[in-house]
Amino acid sequence: MTIYDISKQAGVSIATVSRVLNGSANVKPKTKKKVLEVIEQCGYTPNAFARGLGLNSMNTVGILCADSSDLYLAKAVYYIEKNLRAGGYHAVLCCTGYDLESKKASLSLLLNQRVDSVIMVGSNFIEDESGDNQYIRDAAEQVPIMLLNADLDCSNVYCTMCDDFKSMHDAAVSLINQEITDILYLYNSTSFSGKKKLLGYQSAYTMNNIPLNKQYQQFFAGTHEDIDGVCHFLNELRRKGLEFHAVLASEDMLAAGAIKYARMNNLSVPDDLSVIGYNNSLLCTCCEPELSSVDNHLETLCSQLVKTCIGTLSNEEMPQKTIFSGELVKRFSTK
Amino acid sequence: MTIYDISKQAGVSIATVSRVLNGSANVKPKTKKKVLEVIEQCGYTPNAFARGLGLNSMNTVGILCADSSDLYLAKAVYYIEKNLRAGGYHAVLCCTGYDLESKKASLSLLLNQRVDSVIMVGSNFIEDESGDNQYIRDAAEQVPIMLLNADLDCSNVYCTMCDDFKSMHDAAVSLINQEITDILYLYNSTSFSGKKKLLGYQSAYTMNNIPLNKQYQQFFAGTHEDIDGVCHFLNELRRKGLEFHAVLASEDMLAAGAIKYARMNNLSVPDDLSVIGYNNSLLCTCCEPELSSVDNHLETLCSQLVKTCIGTLSNEEMPQKTIFSGELVKRFSTK
DNA sequence: ATTAATGATGTAAGCACTTACATAAATTTG
């Protein structure tokens, strides 16, 4: 069943059928009606590949994501897909893992698949250990690239992010204002936003003239689900004599580990230990006491990102950077 | 840059270039080398649309999922995508929500996009309230359909599932064996696997000659993240005078709510209240005490499902049903 | 050495659309 069959049935040329299909102007209403009837009646549906070949686009954008099973990234992917589809685009998902070579390979795959644009979900796509962002710049020569929670100065690269620096800064300040100055900063990512968050924590100290201590900035190297690992990690720190009355975490899951650690050591939260997480995820209400956490309005971020993406693809002029600010949601793990 | 440019540069015909590109036999090694050199040198990459048009396939399979932000479904999508990609297929993700019309519309979208196959993630795609599975049968006439955790007898539909009936049955029995017979069964889905689980719970009672009581089978209508809602729901039941010494939940999140309820009411888990969840998710180790939960080997399921998918697409004969069994992972919310 | 069989390559016809351009029909204008 092709456009030829329809054209014959309807007694018009294929061009007219194509015009009807594409909602082009200048088709007599009567003709249009007839063609639509035949299409309906035959259950015809145009061949997407042929269409793609002719238009050089299949209205598809690639979503690159290190690990869509991660709570936060999964949500991001979900919101992005929803918005893309609402805008008439298909989403091809591609989980890369955290290895740079895989990221590059996956990106190539998407470009070879001729996606209209690529959305990189999570700041781990830029500024890895080797600082190699060239692959993104190269890709941007082919299609517009959208970055979520990352910042890269490059033409045809559009960034939508939360001000993680400020959010983390404010979270730290909220603790300092309670006279807690031995805040353990716990993080598990050195990605772009990971760095921003760390800087936010540090700036809260320096702006309050409190000396920083590297001992209080701890990197947790376990997986994204290893709450027990975090708990043990903190036990180890305590055993080594590190004293802290607050844990500020770059992710809720780390904070959940801190809560567990507190319980294991009979520390009362928040009396003996204040805990703040990040992302305001499902884990927050699962913890006891419920976790205070920074919400960075992921849904808004994603909606804006897709707006920018679709706008760019429609040749509208779009801002290259959009920055939202986060907000500390207070629950019961802080005073 | 097309296959013509390459053929000119290499001094061969386009057919030969195509043959090299497709790894077809019967190309002189010398010619092959020359062509590959030119391709490499020009940075040529074949046009996927044209390829798709010629082959009537772009090696793409559609993933249909009600809500990929759900912990369990997100993992499923993740594993499926990983396996698909490893097998040389692209994954286009399509989140439908739980409304039947949206599901149908999304499925049509994927078929119009000419995917090679459709994977339906989560049993909520079959046997909804109206029992309307015809849309799946219709789709199966066009492409093979893969169902995760669902069972539908239909040619060209392949099902990969966990034996949720047995898993839930065994979980209930493990409680009954501890002399707990007032088990509150808490569920939030009436999908296919939701029904199977409920039946599993019921059969544990009947097989042990314990009378069933509808009061002890409670449906929670809140969102998939509303732990607090579950907690209040249970409080309400208690207030109404329902007594129960165990909660068996169809999802970890419900069980997390039960744990919270216990704490709020100064009930000791597991002494006063045993709790068992389902899916063995991240929430299990987040709860205090840690949650016993049924693990249904999602990674294995997904890997097998994709194997079946790719096998079918390669015209291999594949089993239409593959059933794995789950296993109760005991932690500290049960004795 | 001649024929037969096999291997390598080329030619050209799809695949199912879009769209520039040409032409025909309808409408407006003078």
Add this chain to the structure above:
DNA sequence: CAAATTTATGTAAGTGCTTACATCATTAAT
């Protein structure tokens, strides 16, 4: 009412591949 303009439709040339079939080169068999 003819000419000019606008609107509607058709023709045909892309779009960049795959692949059946034809052809030519090479090797094996007689």
